[in-house]
Amino acid sequence: xxxxxxxxxxESLWKGWDRKAQKNGLRCQVYAVNGDYYVGExxxxxxxxxxxxxxxxxxxxxxxxxxxxxxxxxxxxxxxxQQTGKCRRVYSGWWKGDKKSGYGIQFFGxxxxxxxxxxxxxxxxxxxxxxxxxDIYEGQWENDKPNGEGMLRLKNGNRYEGCWERxxxxxxxxxxxxxxxxxxxxxxxxxxxxxxxxxxxxRDEAPEPTQFPIPEVKILxxxxxxxxxxxxxxxxxxxx
Numbered sequence: 189x190x191x192x193x194x195x196x197x198x199e200s201l202w203k204g205w206d207r208k209a210q211k212n213g214l215r216c217q218v219y220a221v222n223g224d225y226y227v228g229e230x231x232x233x234x235x236x237x238x239x240x241x242x243x244x245x246x247x248x249x250x251x252x253x254x255x256x257x258x259x260x261x262x263x264x265x266x267x268x269x270q271q272t273g274k275c276r277r278v279y280s281g282w283w284k285g286d287k288k289s290g291y292g293i294q295f296f297g298x299x300x301x302x303x304x305x306x307x308x309x310x311x312x313x314x315x316x317x318x319x320x321x322x323d324i325y326e327g328q329w330e331n332d333k334p335n336g337e338g339m340l341r342l343k344n345g346n347r348y349e350g351c352w353e354r355x356x357x358x359x360x361x362x363x364x365x366x367x368x369x370x371x372x373x374x375x376x377x378x379x380x381x382x383x384x385x386x387x388x389x390x391r392d393e394a395p396e397p398t399q400f401p402i403p404e405v406k407i408l409x410x411x412x413x414x415x416x417x418x419x420x421x422x423x424x425x426x427x428x
Contacts, residue, residue, distance in 0.1 A: 228254070249275055258286040281306065296320075304329065327352065350376070357381075369394030370402070375418055377425075383417045385410065 211218065211230035219225045228239020234257035235241070241250045252263020263283055266275040281292020288294075288306040295301045297320055304315020310332040311317075317325045317334075327338020333355035334340075341347040350361020357376035364371055369391030374384015391397045 231256075247275070252283070259283040260285060364389065366390060367394060367396050369397045374414075375421070382421055383414065385414065 211233050214229050215227070217225045217227050223244035224242060225244075226235060226239055226241045228235065229237025231237065235254040236256055237254060238252070239254050242248070247268040249266045250259060250263055251266075252259065253261025255261065260283055262281070264277055265279040266277050268274070269276045277295060279288060279292055279294045281288060281294075282290030284290065287309040289308065290306060291304065292306050293301060293303045294311075300318060300320040302311060302315055302317045304311065304317075305313025307313065311329040312331065313329060314327070315329050319325075322343030324341045325334055325338060326341075327334060328336030330336065334352040335354065336352060337350070338352045339347060339349045345366045346364060347366070348357060348361055348363045350357065351359030353359065356379045358378060359376060360374075361376055362371060362373045363381070366389075369388055370386055371389035372381065372384055372386045375382050386402060388402050391401060
């Protein structure tokens with residue numbers, strides 16, 4: 189008696205290849221057509237978890253957390269040094285949606301770096317910036333520039349404490365000329381002091397004090413005069 193068997197239904201080759209190509213879990217190097225490659229964890233065919241991405245075009249290397257194909261969590265970005273050719277760290281901190289977000293440290297050069305808050309890959313919130321010339325700014329940032337309350341301490345020890353807007357001194361502030369032993373307190377517009385008062389401050393300890401001390405002002409109401417000057421200035425600004 190003849191026995192017939194149903195042939196085993198075979199799966200299309202492309203389906204098997206597609207199933208094997210779906211990336212989940214830890215994988216070795218996975219190359220893109222442009223030469224970029226990634227080593228790390230995957231989920232549903234996208235980078236997810238811990239991993240390292242290398243970009244061939246500029247040699248950039250990111251090591252850290254990923255979420256659904258984007259840098260998200262804590263990670264470090266490095267770039268090749270033009271002089272040595274070795275990778276140097278340019279940013280270490282938190283990311284969200286492929287952008288710097290939260291606390292992080294950005295290195296702009298060997299002696300210039302920022303540590304503080306980020307939002308959308310821009311310095312935003314509180315932060316401290318160390319400049320290559322020795323100056324230090326500490327305070328509030330917005331749109332990658334000092335904005336709000338902040339202090340700029342110059343290399344020679346002089347410092348400004350007060351309001352900032354768009355990266356410039358704007359509003360009420362005090363400038364300590366510690367090298368000459370004087371203190372200016374007044375109002376700034378785009379880094380220019382428009383009105384204020386100057387007094388001696390720590391003149392005896394100053395390395396280069398002024399030749400003569402500032403004489404005592406005999407105005408009966410100096411605060412009132414300053415307030416009137418500020419009001420007139422603001423009125424002029426509004427008129428413009």
